[in-house]
Amino acid sequence: MPTYTAPTKDLQFVLHEVHKISESATPGYADLEPDFTSAILEEAGKLSSEVLAPLNAVGDKEGCRLEDGKVSTPTGFKEAFAKVKEGGWTGLDMPEQYGGQNMPAVIGSAVGEMFSASNHAFVMYQGLTHGAATAILAHGTDAQKNMYLPKMVACDWTGTMNLTESHCGTDLGMMRTKAEPQADGSFKITGQKIFISSGDHDMADNIIHLVLAKIEGGPKGVKGVSLFIVPKFMVNEDGALGERNAVSVGSLEEKMGIHGNATCVMNYDGATGFLLGEEHKGMRAMFTMMNEARLGTGMQGLSAADAAYQNAVIYANDRLQGRAVTGAQFPDKPADPLIVHPDIRRSLMDQKSFVEGARAFILWGATLIDTAHRSNDKDADGLVSLLTPVIKGFLTDVGYDMTVKAQQVYGGHGYIEEWGMSQFTRDARIAMLYEGANGVQALDLVGRKLAQDGGKHLMAFFDLVKSFCKENAGQDDAFDTDFIEPLKAASKDLQAASMYFMQNGMKNPNNALAGSTDFMHLFGHVCLGLMWARMGKAAKIALANGASDVTFYETKLTTGRYYMARQLPATALHLTRIQSGADTVMALDAANF
Amino acid sequence: MPTYTAPTKDLQFVLHEVHKISESATPGYADLEPDFTSAILEEAGKLSSEVLAPLNAVGDKEGCRLEDGKVSTPTGFKEAFAKVKEGGWTGLDMPEQYGGQNMPAVIGSAVGEMFSASNHAFVMYQGLTHGAATAILAHGTDAQKNMYLPKMVACDWTGTMNLTESHCGTDLGMMRTKAEPQADGSFKITGQKIFISSGDHDMADNIIHLVLAKIEGGPKGVKGVSLFIVPKFMVNEDGALGERNAVSVGSLEEKMGIHGNATCVMNYDGATGFLLGEEHKGMRAMFTMMNEARLGTGMQGLSAADAAYQNAVIYANDRLQGRAVTGAQFPDKPADPLIVHPDIRRSLMDQKSFVEGARAFILWGATLIDTAHRSNDKDADGLVSLLTPVIKGFLTDVGYDMTVKAQQVYGGHGYIEEWGMSQFTRDARIAMLYEGANGVQALDLVGRKLAQDGGKHLMAFFDLVKSFCKENAGQDDAFDTDFIEPLKAASKDLQAASMYFMQNGMKNPNNALAGSTDFMHLFGHVCLGLMWARMGKAAKIALANGASDVTFYETKLTTGRYYMARQLPATALHLTRIQSGADTVMALDAANF
Incomplete structure (x- = not known):
């Protein structure tokens, strides 16, 4: 069975040495000292x-x-849920007045990564x-907030989001669920x-369903859609549970995973x-909460990849199969462990360099959300809006691929449910x-975010990359070659792709949209490249300052070099396809x- | 539920217009006229x-x-198996003396693709x-062949291959199963x-297990491994079934799929x-039969991709969601079908161009096997040995990715077992x-096949590409630009990668093996590029000759152009990684x- 460490x-490294959160001016960040986090x-x-x-x-x-219309969860879920409640984890970044701890989203993200991975x-x-x-x-009246939030923050009551109908998911304008005043x-x-x-x-006393529906007589399409609170059990004025509401489970879906x-x-x-x-x-x-x-x-893409990767490393160290091509490394054993083989290492390095880069990317996104919300910073909000589809799309696409790679390390055993590697990919x-x-x-990303606010946020992203390169170039030849130059080249590809869209998307928007997935991946690689450059810089500084854990920082530099040499060059392929x-x-x- | 057409x-097009099988000198091929196949x-x-x-x-x-120690198959399998037997499909390419039809492997492959896809x-x-x-x-005595083959060719008895033990799969030298004389x-x-x-x-009277085991006292490692016939029921001299042999099912594996x-x-x-x-x-x-x-x-990579692709196309035409960015295409319907969206088409074109290219590649491989066996052609044997790991590794890697893309077309419905798209990926x-x-x-591929016979077969492959380009260049500017030039560029990348291995693999074999998977994919793309160039040429000829089904051939040209423009350029990325x-x-x- 898989384990999780x-x-x-690594989270501490990213929070404090890369993103330096406690030095940030964002309200609440000054408290986030390393010992505390x-x-x-x-x-x-x-x-x-x-x-x-x-x-x-x-x-x-x-x-x-x-x-009998009731859903029961797997063995042990109830007890575990009680422990999550006990720790107050749901309220980590919720306001204190509803029982939360009011911490920034960046802490919620760091915690969430581990929860989701496990x-x-x-x-x-x-x-x-x-x-x-x-x-x-965000949208409730004070009465609604007071009625629902304390219970939800405590996870005594849980919540759901009801958007999709069988004939419409993305295109919610076709929705049929109706609301009669x-x-x-x-x-x-x-x-x-x-x-x-x-x-x-069966883990909570009540379930608060948020349901999209159309009020009769309202505007057609998505402009006539309103949001409703529909509790499983009605809630009396005193907060006690009343009668069962007319909402029921029709069936459970049989799914590939989760x-x-x-x-x-x-x-x-x-x-x-x-x-x-408001109505409609x-x-x-x-x-509202889409970015989060x-x-x-x-x-979840990162989490799954990390959980799968960790187990692939364990297996690659345990499983004896074949001999290193350069000569037996464990001649006293019947064979060498898998990890001596270059192709197994190549796969593990793909996974490792993705996981660590993605971790820095997610936490960067979370700091931008905090800055946007807590400092009411429109630029941070614009930038994170631009990056959100990249974070969602790129990290889940590549994260999935990484679980497949981790499964592959197990050979035939990766296909057998007993080993648990299939679950990571299916989930x-x-x-x-x-x-x-x-x-x-x-x-x-391509149809909306690129051009938002006159393309200002995309420009801001390019400026970030440019200023990083400018500030850090010319001090160390190896760093220039290994990190700065590849980042510059990748960023240039992203600029060329944006330019292609501007020049060709105007006359025919299909020219932009036919390259949209490639653009999302191109952008994702540049973001991970930027993250690795920042991590490389942080590692270099730590080593220069005589950090005791030399291996940790040198491993970071090696892993970063791997990403820059083997993954980042994918930008050129994406650009070719786009063009x-x-x-x-x-x-x-x-x-x- | 998915369907299969x-x-x-398309198979006829590849067999007759691309590979021109009935014009081949390989024994048995002259009979393979279009009407017959x-x-x-x-x-x-x-x-x-x-x-x-x-x-x-x-x-x-x-x-x-x-x-009770017996395995039963799912509902309907027995009846279907009876139909497969009835049609004599197992014996298609088996010798007539054992009840087969002695047809070339290329026909077995074409049929096998459809069986496997369904x-x-x-x-x-x-x-x-x-x-x-x-x-x-290949290895039995006459008595063994006479005892087992007629029943196996008729599928009255089925067969198995027993290699893997729990501690060893790839490294069979560690095998523990023993054979006492x-x-x-x-x-x-x-x-x-x-x-x-x-x-x-429960579908056959007997099962003939082929089992690898070590004869006691024999050489250590793989040099001491022998192959045995172990029937589930002993077979009497008269062919009647005797007593049950001491072989039993310990358990069934729970797997991700199949x-x-x-x-x-x-x-x-x-x-x-x-x-x-022979012993040991x-x-x-x-x-012996590894290439086949x-x-x-x-x-199976191709088959799964085609089955999944076919259903993705149906769904993309049926499912209404959103409007074409260039304006509603079905204004009378509540929304346009998914297929109007460029990103959905991009995904479908990825799948289509892979499936059709892979089909030509597989059938080309099968013709080489036939030429090797039926004409005892060492060059064909060497070339197909070189291509075998590419066919297996590249087509199953990419075929899997394509099933994932097909599943993605379904949105959330792709995740629900009810729609059947998850099964394609899991299988x-x-x-x-x-x-x-x-x-x-x-x-x-990289450690053994590249250098086999002094690298002669790799050179032969490059010569094939070169002569195709030479013969077909300069007659049609569009064909040069769309097909010949991209193929040349990709082949150059493959040559550069081979050169890198030669120059750097000698001093450190890790330099070659760290790039082995990338090389396999680079090679696979060049092969599919060559296939598309050949298919493009065949389509051009058909159109020039006034073929009636203009759409079929123009679609081939468009699909080929797509592959050349969007998929083949991946060779440059693989080369960068290798280098x-x-x-x-x-x-x-x-x-x-």
């Missing part, structure tokens, strides 16, 4: 590796069961609750929603709902699909595929 | 789409069961039988084998076995692992991963 040391990360790491990780395979094997399906019960609570926090100001919600994660379960999470078809049969935010502004309300939600999904697969399929992320335009993509009639 | 027209393909296609494909999801859902797990029962029969044909010339086989596909089932095939742990407890071929030459005997077996596995995953994991293919050498790959101590 919390990467607390270390204590939090150690605690969350312990919970992850000791409580959540051992339940990961259990959840996969048992799955959830629907009996048990993706389990953590979704809490994650959806956090998402729903965030929506109520009642005399008392409430609404009767009628319709069916599918793919509802954590839709029902079996431990109950993915429900939800039936709303005239259920009582309460408007959240439901899409806006739902998308998509950052969280991108993180990771969902992150490319939900929270907006990755093609939709690419469309958002080939839309001709061959759009040429065929639909009937000729 | 047999690609008979068309009749065979239509029949096999019908069986595939009407009988095998509808059982694919059934097999996945039900899986196999082990009760039901991967099911077809393995027959596929393993074919493999075991081929080994007996008996006075009557037979052996007592004792040991445990794992991952035995089709190890037991649930319809019984993957068994097999226990040999002093089972009676008969030497097949078991590896050689087992590997690996070509068959590479084909396709095995092909990267069995018959030698793809890292082992890359090692075989970065082994330094960063080998730098870390095993403890620092």
Whole structure:
């Protein structure tokens, strides 16, 4: 069975030596001293590796069961959920007035990475609750906040998000679920929603469903969509639970993975709902927390890749097979371990350099969200909006590929459920699909974000890269060759791709959209290149300052050099594809595929 | 539920217009006139789409069961197996004297593609039988051939291959299964084998296990491995079945996919076995049919990709979501179908251009095998030996990626087992692992095949590309630009990579092996580039000759242009990675991963 070791040391390195969070002017960041964050990360790491990780395979094997309209979760989930509640983890970055600890998102992200890596399906019960609570926090009335948030922050009640219907997911304008206004100001919600994660379960007293629906007589399409709070049990004025609402689980979906999470078809049969935010502004309300939600999904790509990678390393060190081509390294053993073989190392280095780069990228994104929210910084908000589809799309695409690589290290054993490596790939697969399929992320990036505010945020990104290169070039030939030059070249490819879109997307938008996924990946590589350059610089400084753990920092530099030499050059391929335009993509009639 | 349409027209195009098989001098090829092959393909296609494909999801859902030591297959498998037997499909390319039809391997490949695409797990029962029969044909005594082959060719008895033990797969020198010589010339086989596909089932009267084991007192390592025939039921001299042999199923493996095939742990407890071929030459005997077996596995990459692609196309035409960016294409419908979106088309074109290129590649490989065997042509044998790891490794790696892309077209529905797209990826995953994991293919290619016979076969490949370019350049500017120039550039990258290995692999073999997987992919792209150039040429000729189905040939040209513009340029990235050498790959101590 797979194990999980919390990467607390690496998280600390990124938080403090790379992003230097406690030196930031963002409100709340000054408190985030290394000792303080270390204590939090150690605690969350312990919970992850000791409580959540051992339940990961259990959840996969048992799955959830629907009996008599009630969903029960796999063995051990209830007890583990109690421990998560006990630690107050859901409220980490929630306001104190609702029982939270008001910490910045960057800490929530660091903790979330470990939770998700140890048990993706389990953590979704809490994650959806956090998402729903965030929506109520942003759009609820004071009465709604007071009624729901303390219970949700404590995870006594959990939450869900209900968007998708069987005939529409991305295109929510076609939604059919309807809301009929009642005399008392409430609404009767009628319709069916599918793919509802954590839709029902046995770990909380109540479930607060956030449901998108159309108020009768409202505008057509997405402009007529409103958001509603639909509790599983009605809540009395005194906070006590009242009668059961007319919402029920139609069925549980059989899925490729995340079996431990109950993915429900939800039936709303005239259920009582309460408007959240303004009428017909439901899409806006739902998308308020989109940057955070998509950052969280991108993180799942990283998390899955790290969990799978860690186990691949263990297996590569344990499994004896063949001899090193340069001569036996363990002549007293019947064979050398897999890790002596260059192709196995190549695969592990692909994984390692992605995981560590992605970690820095996610935490950078989280600092931008904090700066945007806590300092009301429009530039940070614009930049993170631009980066969000890249974080979501690139990290889940590549994160999935990395779980496949980790599985491959096991040979035939990777295919057998007993070893647990199949689960990492099956679970990771969902992150490319939900929270907006990755093609939709690419469309958002190229069709909307690039040109937002006159392209200002893309320019700001290029400036960041440029100033990093300018500040750090010319001091150390090796650093220039290994880090600065490759980063410059990759950034140049990104600029050329942007230029191609500007010149050719105007006359025919298909020329831009045919290259959208390639652009998202190109952009992702440049971001990871920038992260590795920053990490390389931090490692160099630590070594120059006589850090005691020389191996840690030298390993960082080697891993960074690997990324720069072997992964970053993918930018040129993406640029080539982008510049080939839309001709061959759009040429065929639909009937000729 | 997914459907499958047999690609008979495309197979005919490749067989007759691209590879021109009936014009070949290879014995047996003159008979392969278009009408004749068309009749065979239509029949096999019908069986595939009407009988095998509808059982694919059934097999996945039900899986196999082990009760009282007996394995039962999913509902409908028995009846379908009877139909496969009835059609004589196992004996298609087997000698007439054992009941076969003695057809060339190229026809077996074309049929095999459709069988495998329609039901991967099911077809393995027959596929393993074919493999075991081929080994007996190559190494058995006349008595053995007469005893086993007629029954196996008829699929009254099926076959298995027993190589792997729990502690060794690739490195079979560590094998522990032992064979004790008996006075009557037979052996007592004792040991445990794992991952035995089709190890037991309820569709045949007997199962002929081919088992690798070490004769006591023989040489150490792989030089002491022999191959044995171990029947499930002993066979009397008159061919009647005798008593049960001491071989039993220990358990069924729970796997990520191919649930319809019984993957068994097999226990040999002093089972009676008969030497097949020479003592201690078991590896050689087992590997005789390696080129065919690996070509068959590479084909599974193509098959899975085609089956998944076909369904993605149907979904992309059916599912309404969003509007074309250039304006609504179906204004009377609530939304346009997915296929109007450039990124969906980009994904479908990736799949289509891979599938069609891979089909031509597989069939080319099969013609080389025929030429090698039927004309005893050493050059063809050397070339197909060189290409075999590319066919196996590249086509299964990329084929898997394509199933993931096809699944992505479905959005969230791709993750739900109900739609069947998850099964394509889960089933396709095995092909990267069995018959030698793809890292082992890359090692075989770079460590062994490149330099074989003084590098003669690699040179022969480059000459093929060069002469194609020379013969076809300068006649048509568009063809030069779209096909010849990209092929030349890609081939140059392959030459540069080979040169790098020669110059740097000598001083440190790690420099070659760190680039082995990239080299395998680089080579694969050049092969598909060559296939597309040949297909493009064939299409051009057909159009010039006034072919009636103009759309078919123009679609071929467009698809080829897409591959050349968007996929083939990956060669440059692979070259860059290869040329970065082994330094960063080998730098870390095993403890620092």
